[in-house]
Amino acid sequence: MTSSPSSPTMIGRDTDLAWLSDLLLGVRAGTPATAIIGGEAGIGKSRLVREFTAGLGPDVRLILGQCVDLGEVAAPYAPIKGALRALVAQVGADRVLEAVGPGRAALIALLPELATSGGATAGEIVITPGGAGSGQLHEAVAVLLETLSRDEPIVLVIEDLHWVDAATLGLLRFLLRSLGSSRVLLLLTYRSDDVTRGHPLRGFLTEVERDRWVERRELGRLSHDEVRDLVRTLLADDALSEQALDTVFARSDGVPFFVEELVGIDGCRDEGFVPDTLRDLLLARYERLPDAAQAFLRLLSTGGVRVPHALLAAVDGGDEGALDAAARESVRYGVIEIDGDDYAFRHALVREAILADLLPGERARFHARYAEAYEAQAAAGGRRLAAEISYHWLGAHDPVRAFPATIQAMREARAAVAYASAAQLGERALELWQSVPDPEQVSGMGKLELMGRTASYLRHAGEGERSLAMVKAALAECPPDDEQYPRLLRDKALYLAGVGRPGSIAILEEALAALPADDSDDLRATILTALAGRLMIEARIDDAVRVAGEAFELAERIDFPRYASVAMNIAAVSRAARGEVDRALVDIERARELAKGEGSALLRYWVNASDLRNLVGDYHEAVRLAEEGLDRARRQGVERSSGVILASNAVDPLFALGEWDRADALIERGLALDPPAPFRVYLQRAKLWALVWRGDAERAAELLRSSRATMTPIMAVEMQTRLGVQRVAVEIGLAVGDVSQAWRDGRGVLHEAQLPLAGYAEPLMWALARVIAAVRADPMRVSEAEAAEILDAEPALRELVDRLAFWPTHAMWAAFVDAELQPTEAAWRAAADAARAETAPGFLLPYAELRLGEALLADGDRVGAREALQAAFDSAVAGGVTAVQTRAARVAMQAAIGLDGATSGDVSRGSAGVAGADDAADAVAELTARERQVLDLIAEGLSNRQIGERLYISGKTASVHVSAILRKLGASSRTEAVFLARVAR
Template sequence: MDLLEREAVLQALVGHLQATESGPGRLVLLRGEAGIGKTAVIRRLAQLADPHIRVLIGACDPLATPRPLGPLMDLAPRLGPTVRTSLAGALAGTCRTDEVFDCLLADLSTCPGLLVVEDVHWADEATLDLLRYLVRRLPSVPALVVVTYRDDEIGRTHHLTGLLGTLAGYPWVYRQDLAPLSRRAVARLAGGHAVDAERLYHLSAGNPFIVTEVLAAPTEPVPATVREAVAGRLAGLSAPARTVVDVLAVLGRQVSLQLLARILPTPEEPLDEAVACGIVCTDGQVTEFRHELTRLAVLDAVPVASRLRVHRQVLAVMRSAPIAANDLALLADHAEGAMDPTAVLEYAPAAAAHASSSGAYREAAAQYARALSYAGRLPPDESASLLEGHARACLLSGGLDEGIASGRTALRLRRALRDRLHEGDDLRWLSGWLWPAGRAAEARATGLEAVRALEALGPSRELARAYLNLCRLACYGHEGVEATAAYAGKAIALGERFGDAGVLVQARFHAAAARMLCEGEGWEECEHALAEAMAQDLPVDAGLLAVVTCWFTALQRDAVRTTAALSRAESYCLDRDLLSYLLCTRAWGSWGLLNRGLWVPAADAAQAVLSHPGSPPVARSVALTVLGLGQARQGKARVWPLLERAAGLVDPSCLLDTGLGREAGVEAAWLVGDHELVRAEAGRALATLREQGRDHPWLSGPLACWIRRAGGTPPPVPAAGPYALELAGDWAGAAALWDRLGCPYDAALARLSGDVPALHQALAAFEALGARSAVVRTRALMRTRGVRPVRRGPRAATRANPYGLTNRELDVLKLLGEGLSDAEIGARLYITPKTAGHHVGAVLTKLGVHTRHEAARRLLRSELR
């Protein structure tokens, strides 16, 4: 079949390939619906590549639970010995996955290359991690990486969606779409065939796969669906050839000829017939269907009894030979297809453990779930172990509810077995994840129960972790320095005794964090503990500490530290597939953007958290609160429903723990001028904190300030930094401190207590930020104080721009889109390079981005909307 209407795509790909030979690497996402011709384009690109360019092509398999690093296994024979050795070690569990990534990067750096990973919609988590790792480092290697996937199968809940969102921010990532063939192209392909070209176009909608299938079986009726087209192709095969095709369909996408020969006697001639018919193709080593849709259509037509027989044959053949770690997922898949519970229970847990060691937590959870469907055959203690593994994998991969459910079931089994040690440890795990589930009170009660159960058994590693859990909960619940330090001390003593490095770094971190929040000291110790966790390769511990750092810097309204902490945490959690931690990181990040007055980027970040089905309730609550508060500040409608939804996701105490929820409602009331509600709600929140012994300076301070701003007299409470200054009447000092922290909105609020110039300054700040509700409140305050004249709002063009850019800043943004330097922008706009630089800085700040490339991409996205 001719490769029609792909010239532009191929020209672009060849251009990217040539550019990478002498410049930084690039990544291209080649996407389109199933059957659109992605593989054909890749093959032609490989033919067009210069001979000195190394071409590496691997593909993901459509297994129910994909094998870790499947594409890399396909490429292994063409990679260097270092990569092959590290890959074998990773699959055997003797070395870390990131070592494989490092070796592959080094191998790609040796010469210009084309690396293709096909069908990443079937990718395992380790492969997605590999792509995340590579894309961030591509500028350092002379390679073009092309990734293909079916965009018609990628919904918002698909595991690939997160990776695609991550890639959106890289300027060296490009996208190529393959469109359906035109009517003219279909007619050209149909020339010489006894088919109606117009009807063929109508039935195929220009899909090259369907067109090819129809034209390959011209004597069959014109199919209405792909299934009918495949059935027509199969009708011409001999019985032995049909048997080979059926067996290949059951075996999977790629099948070695050696394995096929062990399943079927003398398959050579029937296979040749199937190849000649165009159903499958072979390179002499492996056989595969030309398209997965063909295989699925064939598979659906294979009788259930035949499928069962083939699965059992494959299982027997694979079990008769030495089993490699990378075969475990395939064995588990065939074991389930063979309806062999014993084999499922043998291979699925092992495949799950292997996936976990590779950092593929979602695959681990799926394999545990597969094993659990047969857990009724196991003794209770083995069932409990499977449930515990499933719970941990789910909790780390975004399946919070599912993980908690498995954890509760495991706990019931351990209690029935009177296994007190595992019961206490399960209680501790459950407690630790109830907090992000929004159940703070239950988390604390469960954590205390875990400690009581484990203390009765004497010192243990499990007891150390249980003390650590209470230390964390005390810190998160703002119970004070003494309570947090007491639990930290117990955890450290046992952590040192049993050599648990994770306990030590976490306990030291949280003890320091409590001091940092209450006393303003301890930041350096927190940073040291986090760096130590990362250096010791404690991914789960380090990931948690990185997330908590984002939360606490956002709570302290420290824009600089929040931005740095967010970048570090997101990178770390992405590289290690810590999805639950990543989503919490992004929620705190949206709050950080809100603190900086970046309403639109904050809303975008919050929506991204809410759109992900794996977001924990606490993260969703924060994101909803950010959306509601951002809309309230901009004078938009539907504020209270958002805040009410946020409150309904978590315990009332969690709203105070995060330092955002209850305060947001109080501010929203102030923005609409309901001072009585402000005083009442803030007073109730302060009373709750006092009753619970959590008079925390970063929680009590803002509530007391809102009472003062609403004309009330706040009770004496501990207040942090700028809040303390404002409550003491030093509005200028408070505003200056807010300015240093990078919080222009809060600085303007503090200036509302000041003199006439301060009021004018506050009004100008609110107008520049697009904080329309605050503008209205400020003008009313100025009228009450007899301050005249009241400034008019920003120009209409600035108000209409969603990012609050002025016309001059819009001009600068457009020139950034052309890749111009400050000097070139200055020459274009007849301003000095220094002035141009100031405008560039303002644009980056308002857009909430860090680089000129990110600003240019934001401009491109807005133009395409």
């Protein structure tokens, strides 16, 4: 039996090592990267990592984290804590706290030992209420790594992700998307054969493969020649015969660890003893050890892959000399290694094989001894160990002692803002509830409260449906007269809204009715405020003003400033929605004063104040407020939630100001944070709209198709989201020539049960007016029945526009609606004049000038048309409105009008992604003979019905041919199709 079974030389991984080295070169240059290495057990993942990290230069900082096998519920952030503690040891606590900046409170919540370092105190550990803590911690770790990587590149290794805890997985997901300006290489490994169906890592791996900074590799088995090379490095005398080598290859299947184990067995040299099974192979070294060493290894295997000497000595409780002797024998036989102060199995497979060999009674006794040793460490003021204690008492089949440890572990996970782990531990505690005498006394809470807390943790962990299921289960067990009942109803309403499902308002009203008359003012204030917010979101404006007023009066009376601020905020926004804009602007500033610096209330102020300013056309102030709030959100560590809303609120006024690049940067940053679905929808809507007006409607249509499933539930319960997405969808349909889809996407606003929110509805009215105009110009673009429906909707559209006349920007939008429905020169001049107002978004003026030019061309005024088209082209170029720039250039070229500054690139660029003349020629060549006939008749200006009559086919068949022509040519309109055909010829 060889005492050092590992090969001194790594075989068969040169390409993989070069890949990691290349990634590190990019990181040194400022491009972050993530390498994910998978493979079956024993394939050499850890060996590859060791070889790579051993070659790092002194200018690279290496920090290591190891996932721990604690069953289904691992200790939260275990590998992250290990890595960060190593980082603290390297650079010092003062430097870490300085680097993390405003995130120090969140970092101290994770590593409490930092509370006495660098001037930090326990009193600074303040996590923003409302469940934002995990976001704060994620942001803090990202800031820490990004800041320190400016000094030197960082390689962060996390091994054995198949044992990863839910909290660590969430943090890694965040880091992958947020370290865009860092010099960090994340190196992650996992055992692929352990990632079975349903394993949380499967979804993570699928997600991250789409990230541009992530590369993933599966290590393959060694070839026959590579096994020969590996054997030669293990046997210096090259004594293994070819037959024995063939046996080693066949039995190992080219897995390096198995090759090393087989070669390490003396019998392989003379083909005497070769284990028949994998278990025999893994236990071969163990079974040749003396009984004392085997007993040592059985005890060690119960503790994990690696166990500190001090812990093992406490668990063993016997003679330390005997323990040292057993450990020495185990090292000599190559079963374990010494790593610092730890005993570590040479491979996890060996530990698992030994663990499986334990007798049931032996296993339970060992788990109990570990649990007692961990309890002693925790009592002595050590680190948080409740998760480990819970795990081992469960392994000892002692639920009575496991239950309090599980409750404590849940609290520790919450303190470390590890909501996913806290939720798992809460569910474990609920499973143990019936097995414990007097669980309420032990846990310090009733079962309903535990269910409510667990549901809250699930919600904050992003498990919306599971949180809803948990609170429903709690309500099913809760008598209506129980004090928990209204609180659970409130939570159910909030969780329903969180997953985009209706019904919150009725449940909140039920919660109010269930409140006792006394001693419930605080809870009543929270329910009233939540109800007012839902009424506002669903556009029940008068009810929202009334309920928000009740909430404000109560919050003021009981000195509850946070809720007084939020209630005043909701009342202000609701008043604005019914036309009381001046009062709303005053009241919303009062909401800021009432917040008295309280973080969550201030964030609500910035969200609604910036949105209101944008809707009334005060774009500069809207951007200022949104960016001010976004800065606060980042400092509080809630960029992924409130920060995403504020980013989207900055995006729209930036579009209006023509600052497309700044807006794009905010969108991409926000989406990279992987925000919850409702917040993600806001950014997706903005991105789609920008793509349309910057000339990439086809891509916008593709993204809309892929995003509809996410958007639809949110649209069902939020009118502002519904109106905003409908507007974008209509504009996309118009831009790609699908008028029928455009109408179906937008017509719902004409049938809303409540008066639509004016600031969101009027731009949608304009888009629908464009649909009506398109059908009036060419009724054959849709079915006969749909054409009738669309044209008959004009009076309803105009009536709704008139009902929204109270809104400050109404005159501008009304002018555009009138011009679309009656496209005369005078109407478009009036629209252009309206678009010159300070409250008009910048893209409207070039559009109005373009349409004015088209109207003048229709009247035969070529001089006036050139002037208008030139103005449209120039203002579109200046404002970055690519779609209008392209269309103006095309209209001018089709009319043989020259525009200063226009190039062939302007003409060939288009919303449908049209390229140059060569591409157009190729597309025309694909047209059938019948399609070419139809194209010639389109050029004559014939409608679909007239084309059908000329060719003796139905109008519907002609419409099908027209659609095929537009698709093949990549044209967004009939006029563009004719133009492209002329270019091709």
